[in-house]
Amino acid sequence: MHARNSLPSYLATAAALLWVNTEPGPSDVRVRNDTGIVLRNVSIEGTNYGDMAPGSITGYSRLPHARRFPIFSLTVGAIGMAGGLVEPPSKILGAGKFTYVIAQRSPGRVTQVPPDFDIHAERD
Numbered sequence: 720m721h722a723r724n725s726l727p728s729y730l731a732t733a734a735a736l737l738w739v740n741t742e743p744g745p746s747d748v749r750v751r752n753d754t755g756i757v758l759r760n761v762s763i764e765g766t767n768y769g770d771m772a773p774g775s776i777t778g779y780s781r782l783p784h785a786r787r788f789p790i791f792s793l794t795v796g797a798i799g800m801a802g803g804l805v806e807p808p809s810k811i812l813g814a815g816k817f818t819y820v821i822a823q824r825s826p827g828r829v830t831q832v833p834p835d836f837d838i839h840a841e842r843d
Contacts, residue, residue, distance in 0.1 A: 744814035746785035751776045753822040754836065759794040763819055763838070776818070785812045787840045789819060800836070816843040 752758055752771040761768040764785060768777045787810055790803030817840045824835040 745781045745783045746812045746814065747779040747816045748782050748785050748819060748840070749777045749779045749817075750819045750821065753820055755823065756795060758821065760799075761791070761793045761821075763789045763791045765790075771821075779816065785817060785840065786810055787812060789838060789840070791821075791838050793821075803838070812840060817841065818843055 748763070748766075750761060750763060750768050750771065752761075752773055752775050755773050757773065758771045761771050764782050766780045766782060768780075771777070786804070788804040790801075792799065792801040794800070819838055819840055821836055821838050824837050
């Protein structure tokens with residue numbers, strides 16, 4: 720029984736290790752707003768993407784050290800938000816094209832203050 724419970728955990732860990740790119744080099748990154756609301760002053764990993772309408776996608780920017788879960792700041796209405804995980808260098812995405820997806824963790828709860836967002840990279 721213990722082995723069955725840990726198998727999904729092992730598979731998830733293996734998938735995460737295989738997903739991270741070990742090839743050195745910068746990443747080409749764009750941002751997609753899947754929140755359904757206007758985001759202002761979007762900045763990810765120190766790159767300013769400006770204001771983003773719902774459903775919009777930016778052009779690619781080259782980042783020297785893009786991470787799967789990036790450091791970010793943005794404004795929703797009058798509420799400024801910032802966050803992100805500081806990951807070890809092994810979590811750097813490396814060379815390739817990626818999209819940072821900004822989505823609500825609780826869709827339909829736009830009135831939640833502050834909104835609860837998830838920001839993560841997906842390989843293009």
